[in-house]
Amino acid sequence: MPRKNNKKPQHLLVKETSQLLPFLIQSLPETGRNSVKSILKRGQVIVDDEVQTRHNLEVHPGQKIQIVKNKIAKRTSTLHGLEILHEDDHIIVIEKSSGLLSIASHKEKQLTAHRQLMNYVKSKNPNNRIYIVHRLDRDTSGVMMFAKSEDVKNTLQKAWKKVVKERTYVALVEGLVKKRQGSIESFLRESKTLKMISSQNPKGGQKAVTHYKVIQSNGKYTLLEVQLETGRKNQIRVHMEDIGHPIAGDKKYGANTNPLKRLGLHAQILTFVHPKSGKVLRFESPVPRSFYSNSK
Incomplete structure (x- = not known):
């Protein structure tokens, strides 16, 4: 035949x-x-x-x-540590793996989400560009958005609090969080060693507000759903240390254990108003099973 x-x-x-x-x-x-x-x-x-x-x-x-x-297929086969969830003329939404930098640092220039996506869009048209709208820490996995023009980037960043309708993370933290839900509020500033410092002094930095609720716990670890009201650098990591329950694997902010062999933080949901169409878009990245198995 x-x-x-x-x-x-x-x-x-x-x-x-x-x-x-x-x-x-x-x-x-x-x-x-x-x-x-x-x-x-x-x-x-x-x-x-x-x-x-x-x-x-x-x-x-x-x-x-x-x-x-x-x-x-040739365009997407070069993408490592990320998956494109949505792409249109104005934005790209990705699912980023733990261990991949969002943007270049002084140590890593090439294998970043930004650089890979820049090469990806340029393969379609050499004049195409990618712009950072927000960031995820290297060891945080989950949903992240980029803009395809400076105009869209500025529109999103200037109205970020109005544009973003939901920004939910899941965190595996050390110990038993006894309070089933709560809010953490402090003022954050960056030290000379690039570590974020939390203070109750209004003059001690930028205001940061984090809301959380317990999903499950086995006493040794607790799985939390975390909602960001503000989006400061390392905000969730600092605030978990503030309440005495650092994120598993986060040695920088007080963790003593690393059961996942990575940071126990995942950007699960990003819901926002599209900068051009005005439609509300919602993207969700499945929480790694290891987060659940280590808190049962």
Whole structure:
């Protein structure tokens, strides 16, 4: 039997609500499950004109899906430690792995989220650029957003408190947090050693407010849901040390243990108003299972 000519993109139409991976497996019965996963990973799946790589992306009736050859795959295969969750003409939202810098430091220039995304957009057009809107610490994983123009970056940063509707983290902290929920408020400033110092003195820095509630605890560790009211550098890390429950693996801010072999902090949810369309977009990154298993 002659092989089918697969050079042209395949076009699929969603007829009922499903997650992307199960939909593709059902729609491509002659393609093995592992091959379908590889097609997704390589960035060969386009949903409504946007490259998608998430297995659990929800697709709905009427949405159009294309499966292309390696043209787009070549652009995304060079991305390490990050996954693109959403891309349009104005922003890129990613899921960043622990250990990847958001932007270059004096020690690391090349393998950063910013540099990789800059190379990615330039591969489409040499004039394209990427701009930092906010940052995640190197060892914090989860959802992060970049702008594709200086105008959009400025719009987002100037109205950040109004634009961002939800910014939720999950933190694995040392010890038993007895208070089921609470708020921490202090003033933060950076020391000469680049460590953030917390103070109750209003003249001691920028105001920082963090809200938390307990998810579960085994006494040795507690898993917290953390909401940021302000977004200061190392804010959650400092505030957890303030209440006597430093984040697991955070030696800089008082931790004595490192059960995850990484910082126990994950940016789970980012919900914001799109700077151009005005639509509210919500992105969620699954919490690593190890966070739950170490607090049961």
